[in-house]
Amino acid sequence: MPAASGERSGEPAIVVLLATHNGVRWLDEQVDSILAQEGARVRVVALDDGSTDGTPEWLAARAASEPRLTVLTDDGTGGSSARNFYRLIDTATIHEGELVAFSDQDDVWQPDKFSRHVALLEQGNAGVSSSVLSFWSNGRTELVRKDYPQREFDYLLESPGPGCSFLMTPELFALVRETLRTSEDARQVEYHDSLIYAIARGRGLRWHIDGYPSVNYRQHDDNVLGSNQGASAALERLRLIREHWLRRHATLLTRVALHVAPEESRPELRRILGYLTGDGWRNRRQLARLTPRLRRRPRDQRIIGLLITIGIW
Structure with missing residues (x-):
């Protein structure tokens, strides 16, 4: 499929859906790494979920000076990371032809994440995800490998990597949005990455899992899931x-x-x-x-x- 193209630059247009909750201490680094992506025309749509640490104020201030950031209004119907992402999927304005990505609030993206993953989408894939590099405040790092060979029904038992590593075609995003609007089962799934992978593969669409870690995946006490490694x-x-x-x-x-x-x-x-x-x-x-x-x-x-x-x- 052809990547969406920017009107002036010829670069692919990508919207990043950012879900936040009490993450103000990491947002500067996260958002900077998104907006600094190479080879893509990027904008961010953020939705906060009842933060009390100053996150809404930070988002408002950053949006006032950064035209590439849009902040949606929290209507109080969140309550979990997945539900906040589902609200973003349902309500964010997606422009025609835009590729869609997801972002947590506390990671750091490699600058070539999008340029690499756009090229993989152009090979006929509806979605791309990747391995990630977990890192801790003490300097420790660990590769979280996700690119083991895909199986016929692996999408029923595991995700293809964290949602923050995803990039999707407009067609797949439209299918995900429609499924969330028409399936009560979909709305009950507790992890948006597992849901999106199941929708794509269940439909028979191609998905590529990249072994190169596109995201530095921060580990801390407030992680919803974390790297899923260790005892x-x-x-x-x-x-x-x-x-x-x-x-x-x-x-x-x-x-x-x-x-x-x-x-x-x-x-x-x-x-x-x-x-x-x-x-x-x-x-x-x-x-x-x-x-x-x-x-x-x-x-x-x-x-x-x-x-x-x-x-x-």
Whole structure:
């Protein structure tokens, strides 16, 4: 697909949807790294979610001096990061031909993020995401790799990277917006990155996961999700597994995929949905056999398969 072009510069036009909540201490660095993107004509639409740390005032002041920043009014219907992004998707004005990206409030983007990802979209992909480089205030860094080979149904169990690494075509964005407006299941999904990936892949669209880390992914005590690495993250995943949260999440994503899927893809999705919602050891065995098609990383396939088989997942 041809990238959207700027009227004067010939550069692609990109709108970045920025969700904020009590992040004023990081916003300068985050917004500066967005507006300094190479090879793209960028604007930012921000929506705050009830901040009490001066974030709304910072946004208003920056918007007064920066024409590329627009701030939407908080109507009090947020309450979570996903809901704030869904409000942005629903209400932000998207100009014809604009590519769409998402931003957290506390990261730092590589200057070639957009130029690299636009080139990948032009190869026929509807969406692009990437690995990220987690970093801590003590100077520690760690690559969070996301580009393991994609599987047929990986979009039901995992995202292709943090939403802050996403870039989408106008057509995919329109599909995401319409799905959120017409599917109650979509609005219940707790992570916008998982939802968008499920919509794209469920529809049969191509998605590329870039191994090059396009974002320096800040780690701190207020992260909604964080890099999902290390012992504490493993314990949190185990808790979610034991409470069957991940299974319920996968069930929602399967229903969303069915909502957008072409007719020829629906029978197998319905079969998977039956495995996710059914009981008994035969059902668990069938679902466990599917794990090589549900997770990208071989280690994760083995672990999930075992947890399903013994009835924990």
